[in-house]
Amino acid sequence: MAEIGFSFAIEEICLVLFTTLAPAGAIALFTLSLIALRRFSDKAVLARLNLFMCVPIVVTIVGLVASTVHLGSPANALYVMCGVGRSPLSNEVASAVLFLGVAGLYWAYSFAERPKAAVQRVWLAAIAASAVVFVGFVAVAYSHETIVTWNTPFVPVSLCLNGLVGGPLLAFATLQAAGLCPCNARGRLGRALVAVSAGALVANLVVMGLQLADLSGIANAAGAALDRAPLAAPSAVLYGVLGAAACALCGVQAWGLGKPSLSKTLIALGLLFVGLFAVRFSFYMMHMTAGIGL
Template identity: 35%
Template sequence: MQFSVAELPLALFTTLAPLGAGAFIALACAFFTTRFSSEQLKKIDRGTIFPLAIVIVGFICAFFHLATPMNAPSVFLGAGSPMSNEIIAGCVFAIVAIVYVIVVNAGKLCGSARQGFAAVVAVLAVIFAIFTGLAYVMSTIATWNTPLVPVQMLGFTLVGGAATAALVLASVGVWADACKGAFKTTIMGLAVAGAVLAIVGLAGQLAMASGMQNALVSGADLVSGALLPAIVGLALVAVAAALVFVATKKEAATGLAAAALVAAVVGIFLARMAFYAIQMSVGIYFG
């Protein structure tokens, strides 16, 4: 697991930032499926500060991966490279999300304008998640060079975002009203689809990596070392989805939503640590 420890700041970034972004996807779905009162909308708008804070903390963690934080602007000079595209997509999402949170809390949006802006933020969140996964699809690292990486990242975003949005809505007292309509099915779908994508993505990648080897290490040995955190992590992701599912059956679901978020954060983090642990250079690869 030596590689995963070295990549701890990125593991935290790829856990927290996409998860917080995913909440804006679920919240946008809430605005399209539920007719909230103006007072309820004000409560939700104040609650959106929470997922935004998670995103910001995630980006702060990413800075600790840089040898010198002052080198951060140089990332943008490589626009077109997978890593630069990830950061650019993330920054665009974060800036638009910040503007959205400020504007809605200032009471400047209502009706279709709110829905439209929320939809834009949600689409940018999906793009950010996909580009975060694509940043690791590189020909130089054989065990990461697979479309299963962005698949699992999108899965983490959806299930973590569903749990975060559930906590926001439950904590401000609008969860029961939201779950009376189509949003109930929508958020269950987001949580379950996210868990399936995450499990299929990481499990498939581990299976692929186990059949590789290079002159220094066997992929099977790397997977063996990463198997426990991977299994526990994916199990917790499944638990998070299940808790969101159960929460939709309850009127008071703050506790269940909080438990779902904790399970999602810990599960995704362990899965990300397992991902970094199976890093294998292609330069001396054969198989």
């Protein structure tokens, strides 16, 4: 059974990468958009924010490009769009295209010689809204009645929390790269970002525990769900350990307890994404249909 689960996860490795990176990139861009709206009157800060928004955009694009490999050919994405409104996969792809289109065009417009302030404000709000829509559609894309291990409330909640763990830390790194993150004892922004990430991590570990308990009672004619995904519990532990380490590395800087360093933050992000990748891989190992099918 474990071999079957591992084989399925390997086949879906592109989607593992997509669901690891894209939600974090979207939430990071959501965060930066709200910060830009709040600091809109400070033209110097806004210019730096606009310039470095390309970081979460690129992270999201990498995830999306990886997902197109799952379709066999990027050209097949055009056929996927035909099912918008009735297919969860089509809705997911359409929301991704909308989000990246809005974000990418805003980033390009920010380089205009005289960008309109009112247009930028509306555009930033649109980026934030489209990011929420995108993450929401990604979260519910796995709710299929025939896949009993995925058709639970824990799956979409956990995926959204993954985004809330990775997104704020990616925004933290982006702000730090831009020279805007207040990593000192008086700065509240960095502390708030780390606190949101840490809180989401704790909440997600609880959700994962509930999901594992739920899986213990799921089986089909081919066997038990947990036999299919023996890495589920170890990957959750690894995710918790690496996520806590990532929050600690950023928290020490945000609370002014250590010298701010972008390299430390990038190490923290690396640790977090390894943990995220592990739990997403085990998620695809859980794939089990309601009937005798694998």
